[in-house]
Amino acid sequence: MQRNPQLNKSGELIHLLSIDGLPRAVLHQILDTAGTFLSVNDREVKKVPLLRGKSVFNLFFENSTRTRTTFEIAAKRLSADVINLDIARSSAAKGESLLDTIANLSAMHADMFVVRHSESGAPYLIAQHCAPHVHVVNAGDGRHQHPTQGLLDMYTIRHFKHDFTKLTVAIVGDIVHSRVARSDIHALTTLGVPEIRAVGPKTLVPGDLAAMGVRVCHDMKEGIAGADVIIMLRLQNERMSGAMLPSAAEFFKSYGLTPDKLALAKPDAIVMHPGPINRGVEIDSDVADGKQSVILPQVTFGIAVRMAVMSIIAGNSA
Amino acid sequence: MKVLIRNGRIVDPATKRDEVGDLAIAAGRIVGVGRVSADFEPERTIDATGLVVMPGLVDLAVRLREPGHEHEGMLESEMAAAVAGGITSLVCPPDTQPVLDEPGLVQMLKFRAHNLNLARVYPLGALTRGLQGEVLTAMAELTAAGCVGFSQAEVACKDTLVLHRALQYAATFGYTTWLRPNDAWLGNGVAAKGALATRMGLSGVPTIAETIALATIFELVRDTGARVHLCRLSSAAGIELVRRAKSEGLPVTCDVSINNLHLTDVDIGYFDAAMRVTPPLRQQRDRDAIRAGLADGTIDALVSDHTPVDADAKTLPFAEAEPGASGLELLLGLALKWGAQDKVPLERTLATVTSAPVAVIGDALGSLAASAGRLVEGGVADVCVYDPAAHGPVMPAALRSQGKHTPFAGHELPARVRYTLVAGQVAHDASSS
Numbered sequence: 001m002q003r004n005p006q007l008n009k010s011g012e013l014i015h016l017l018s019i020d021g022l023p024r025a026v027l028h029q030i031l032d033t034a035g036t037f038l039s040v041n042d043r044e045v046k047k048v049p050l051l052r053g054k055s056v057f058n059l060f061f062e063n064s065t066r067t068r069t070t071f072e073i074a075a076k077r078l079s080a081d082v083i084n085l086d087i088a089r090s091s092a093a094k095g096e097s098l099l100d101t102i103a104n105l106s107a108m109h110a111d112m113f114v115v116r117h118s119e120s121g122a123p124y125l126i127a128q129h130c131a132p133h134v135h136v137v138n139a140g141d142g143r144h145q146h147p148t149q150g151l152l153d154m155y156t157i158r159h160f161k162h163d164f165t166k167l168t169v170a171i172v173g174d175i176v177h178s179r180v181a182r183s184d185i186h187a188l189t190t191l192g193v194p195e196i197r198a199v200g201p202k203t204l205v206p207g208d209l210a211a212m213g214v215r216v217c218h219d220m221k222e223g224i225a226g227a228d229v230i231i232m233l234r235l236q237n238e239r240m241s242g243a244m245l246p247s248a249a250e251f252f253k254s255y256g257l258t259p260d261k262l263a264l265a266k267p268d269a270i271v272m273h274p275g276p277i278n279r280g281v282e283i284d285s286d287v288a289d290g291k292q293s294v295i296l297p298q299v300t301f302g303i304a305v306r307m308a309v310m311s312i313i314a315g316n317s318a
Numbered sequence: 319m320k321v322l323i324r325n326g327r328i329v330d331p332a333t334k335r336d337e338v339g340d341l342a343i344a345a346g347r348i349v350g351v352g353r354v355s356a357d358f359e360p361e362r363t364i365d366a367t368g369l370v371v372m373p374g375l376v377d378l379a380v381r382l383r384e385p386g387h388e389h390e391g392m393l394e395s396e397m398a399a400a401v402a403g404g405i406t407s408l409v410c411p412p413d414t415q416p417v418l419d420e421p422g423l424v425q426m427l428k429f430r431a432h433n434l435n436l437a438r439v440y441p442l443g444a445l446t447r448g449l450q451g452e453v454l455t456a457m458a459e460l461t462a463a464g465c466v467g468f469s470q471a472e473v474a475c476k477d478t479l480v481l482h483r484a485l486q487y488a489a490t491f492g493y494t495t496w497l498r499p500n501d502a503w504l505g506n507g508v509a510a511k512g513a514l515a516t517r518m519g520l521s522g523v524p525t526i527a528e529t530i531a532l533a534t535i536f537e538l539v540r541d542t543g544a545r546v547h548l549c550r551l552s553s554a555a556g557i558e559l560v561r562r563a564k565s566e567g568l569p570v571t572c573d574v575s576i577n578n579l580h581l582t583d584v585d586i587g588y589f590d591a592a593m594r595v596t597p598p599l600r601q602q603r604d605r606d607a608i609r610a611g612l613a614d615g616t617i618d619a620l621v622s623d624h625t626p627v628d629a630d631a632k633t634l635p636f637a638e639a640e641p642g643a644s645g646l647e648l649l650l651g652l653a654l655k656w657g658a659q660d661k662v663p664l665e666r667t668l669a670t671v672t673s674a675p676v677a678v679i680g681d682a683l684g685s686l687a688a689s690a691g692r693l694v695e696g697g698v699a700d701v702c703v704y705d706p707a708a709h710g711p712v713m714p715a716a717l718r719s720q721g722k723h724t725p726f727a728g729h730e731l732p733a734r735v736r737y738t739l740v741a742g743q744v745a746h747d748a749s750s751s
Contacts, residue, residue, distance in 0.1 A: 121589030
């Protein structure tokens with residue numbers, strides 16, 4: 001088996017492709033570094049010169065406004081030059097292959113690619129074929145991973161709950177199609193969370209998830225009882241009809257997070273969501289806007305976490 | 319041309335021969351096996367001291383890529399790869415472009431292959447026109463043109479009524495239908511369903527995609543009496559169903575590919591597109607069942623499932639990469655490797671790539687049915703001579719096939735083909751190529 005392509009021979013992070021296989025020390029290094037960047041965001045001049053003179057290319061083969069914007073802000077706060085490319089509407093539409101696109105952008109002296117792609121594993125292919133000095137950050141690939149979202153979720157949990165080793169975390173919703181859930185699960189197991197529950201109907205939460213170290217729950221009440229952290233996932237529109245689920249309304253009835261269901265969790269439980277939220281589908285407005293919701297702090301922490309990731313990998317060489 | 323292969327270990331599973339001796343060939347036929355009379359005067363003598371002399375291999379699943387996919391493989395390159403792998407007869411599925419559903423296309427392919435004077439090519443005709451699963455092809459005409467059976471290749475026949483009628487019609491004339499058991503709706507993923515596919519976020523093909531298709535096929539076989547060859551099984555549960563069908567006496571045979579015999583989904587590693595094959599690589603217990611089933615004869619034959627794929631089609635994200643791998647040159651080595659690892663007798667190991675696949679093709683081989691895949695006096699001189707001591711790693715760039723993608727890159731193989739003779743002519747000589 002080949003070496004984990006996101007680490008160099010010394011075990012340092014050179015790309016961020018997946019949380020699967022990341023050592024606990026690297027996770028803590030990223031979270032600690034993010035903490036130091038949080039204060040940068042509060043300064044009047046919100047910039048540090050760590051990536052000055054470097055070019056960061058945002059390559060979004062799949063549409064996203066929010067994630068791309070937070071990466072752009074993070075790169076700019078590190079003083080990098082940021083180029084946004086909406087590949088979904090340009091090269092790929094003209095029939096250019098993924099690696100030809102990468103070769104062309106490398107010829108423009110890119111230093112870092114932030115990649116979102118609809119196919120699982122696409123950032124691995126790019127990392128394996130780009131020049132050795134170029135770093136790749138996975139900004140979401142298919143159903144596989146969304147590692148910076150996983151990291152910002154960990155930052156949020158650490159901020160509010162401090163110690164991972166005593167927590168019960170419930171992840172609710174469309175887990176089978178969720179890259180966020182996979183990143184969260186790997187991060188939580190690596191950080192020593194003793195109980196991780198995956199909650200949803202059998203079409204969205206298959207039994208073989210148990211092999212990832214989670215307890216599979218098909219009953220919402222059982223799933224969130226006594227939880228310290230509840231992570232609600234966005235239900236994609238295309239799942240709400242057809243053979244996965246009969247309707248959004250029926251999903252909300254069984255698995256939507258309402259104040260009375262939230263009352264089953266610990267009184268100080270926090271509610272998280274990677275956004276954008278579907279009010280009345282997976283989460284009730286009273287919960288989304290309520291005291292226990294930390295959805296907006298997640299967004300703020302996301303910028304610091306992405307700054308941390310970019311500055312760490314840029315400092316390590318293959 | 320008269321050829322004498324001297325002093326080799328002659329292993330022929332069909333006649334249970336395993337002895338050191340000589341093999342004499344004249345006018346394309348074997349004229350002496352074991353002891354050859356002293357007055358035989360060869361024009362060429364091959365010293366096989368320390369080498370194994372066996373029947374030429376018969377591979378039941380080889381995509382030559384002609385017509386229509388010449389950028390991925392041409393007859394010249396793929397037939398040269400076949401004889402370099404010791405393969406003297408091969409069966410090719412009809413999923414070319416255009417599909418082999420017209421006698422003229424089959425005749426052209428047979429004609430092109432014949433002129434190359436390398437391995438013998440036995441095409442499968444399409445079971446339905448354009449593999450669309452709607453209209454039956456002219457099976458009698460296709461048979462007259464040289465087809466040895468009829469197949470839907472990778473396209474599952476969704477309409478059970480059409481499949482039922484196709485089997486009834488094929489059974490009328492005694493034609494064999496070759497089907498890969500895969501449910502059209504459940505079988506669309508890119509990896510085997512399981513913990514690994516779930517972790518990697520790859521769409522999974524569940525085992526029930528295979529077992530549901532098998533259950534349907536067996537019911538249709540019971541009803542029609544049609545002879546069916548099941549192509550490339552992948553799961554332990556599927557093999558168990560075949561075992562029961564055979565013990566019931568149903569006229570079915572089956573094969574498995576070298577990929578599923580040796581690899582599992584864990585080999586996908588970090589989205590390695592070389593591991594993107596159909597059927598998908600399954601789990602350890604499936605591989606164990608495949609290996610046991612091939613040893614005990616539940617699975618009749620081992621195939622290369624040779625599918626040369628162009629580099630552009632493989633350097634894509636895993637799910638978008640074209641499935642398939644080159645395998646012609648690895649078939650013998652991987653058969654021997656399995657045999658050695660699982661302590662399968664050499665006779666059975668070699669039978670899976672010689673006499674057993676010949677029995678699968680059956681009467682459709684015509685006059686060759688009695689002598690292909692075996693070494694008998696008066697039979698055709700299709701022979702493979704390999705060196706059982708020449709082990710070495712698989713090097714993709716060195717493959718003769720136009721497709722350089724193999725999931726076995728770097729794997730040690732325990733033997734090397736030295737000579738391949740087709741109809742008594744030396745079609746491959748490792749010392750000169």
